[in-house]
Amino acid sequence: MSIEKNPVPGLYIHIPFCLSRCAYCDFYSITDTGLIEGYLHALFKEIDVYRDDFSTFDTVYLGGGTPSLLSLNQIETIMEKVHNVFSIQQDSEITMEVNPADLGLADLKRLRGQGINRINIGVQSLDERELILLGRRHNCNQALRAVEDALKAGFENIGIDLIYSLPGQTLSNWHNTLTKAISLNLSHLSCYELEIKPCTPLGCRCENKELPVHSQDNLREFFMSTSEILEDSGYIHYEISNFAKGMEKASRHNRKYWDHTPYLGLGPSAHSFKENSRWWNHESLAEYVHDLDNAKPPVSASEMLGTEELLMEAWFLGLRTKRGIDLKVFQQHYGCDLMKEKGPALKELAEAGLIIIERGFVRPTRSGMAVCDALALI
Numbered sequence: 001m002s003i004e005k006n007p008v009p010g011l012y013i014h015i016p017f018c019l020s021r022c023a024y025c026d027f028y029s030i031t032d033t034g035l036i037e038g039y040l041h042a043l044f045k046e047i048d049v050y051r052d053d054f055s056t057f058d059t060v061y062l063g064g065g066t067p068s069l070l071s072l073n074q075i076e077t078i079m080e081k082v083h084n085v086f087s088i089q090q091d092s093e094i095t096m097e098v099n100p101a102d103l104g105l106a107d108l109k110r111l112r113g114q115g116i117n118r119i120n121i122g123v124q125s126l127d128e129r130e131l132i133l134l135g136r137r138h139n140c141n142q143a144l145r146a147v148e149d150a151l152k153a154g155f156e157n158i159g160i161d162l163i164y165s166l167p168g169q170t171l172s173n174w175h176n177t178l179t180k181a182i183s184l185n186l187s188h189l190s191c192y193e194l195e196i197k198p199c200t201p202l203g204c205r206c207e208n209k210e211l212p213v214h215s216q217d218n219l220r221e222f223f224m225s226t227s228e229i230l231e232d233s234g235y236i237h238y239e240i241s242n243f244a245k246g247m248e249k250a251s252r253h254n255r256k257y258w259d260h261t262p263y264l265g266l267g268p269s270a271h272s273f274k275e276n277s278r279w280w281n282h283e284s285l286a287e288y289v290h291d292l293d294n295a296k297p298p299v300s301a302s303e304m305l306g307t308e309e310l311l312m313e314a315w316f317l318g319l320r321t322k323r324g325i326d327l328k329v330f331q332q333h334y335g336c337d338l339m340k341e342k343g344p345a346l347k348e349l350a351e352a353g354l355i356i357i358e359r360g361f362v363r364p365t366r367s368g369m370a371v372c373d374a375l376a377l378i
């Protein structure tokens, strides 16, 4: 439910390489960095596939995987190719995810010179034992050094990712990490609840009862205290897992995923969305390369979303954001008067303190965000 009439799409590039696999991760990535050149070759072909379907972007996001495993020359060639084929607006937000172990001050300065203006550092925790539990390949000092170097390199828009509710983690352990993160005075923090995936090493250890998992009540306490502590420290809790020092520092790129703005995702496993169509690439580098070598888009599957599905998504995604749902825009886009259709249920939620209905918006409260998946089911 984009608020703009002709929203400018975002471009996501998935770089599917990691030096080692983290213990909690079930994203698609591979550890054979010998395949990077072949991947780049295929990526450039995929960029050409979309030269007529997409023309202009105002956000570019290099995510992974671990984009900082690529050499600076390789990043430069990706950005050159993107600029040659598409028009990247002057004031675009250009983000790159980095692992704290990978880049020094000189590298970060060079990236800044290449036009990358937002850095997202995968810190995850500022507790050594937790980093080991997560199987991260960096330590706390490297994380703090990466932040310091990014600041010295001239990045004004720096975000870090953190994870809470690790097996055995106490609220006090988490608050220690949070306090250290706040003291860095960065413009953006993402705080994700750890999702325990059964197929991961960490998931197996939990399943074998080797590690304890948190109760729903504990998880709620992690969420509520994170929101309270960060809002008291001047951050806006603008999406369930995201906090920014002012809305101008909120991730422009990620907001496109939440309001049906079109986006193009390139690379293995990347998803795209345009008009009412969504498609996603093979979750396999070999299949991705094979299709592009045969002049075929490397698409694994696609779906057309009907008005009802788009409406349900807009409702679900809107309830994950502090901005909430603009009732008028919702009616214009999806032909649904929410107050008419769901008036009594919305009133009940407002009385329970889970949403606020004001000035033409339905917004989740902090307690509402904590249970937003259930809210969306009314």
Ligand code: SF4
Pocket: 017, 018, 020, 021, 022, 025, 026, 027, 029, 064, 065, 066
């Ligand atoms: S660096 Fe990220 S993508 Fe790679 S294994 Fe770790 S969590 Fe997964």
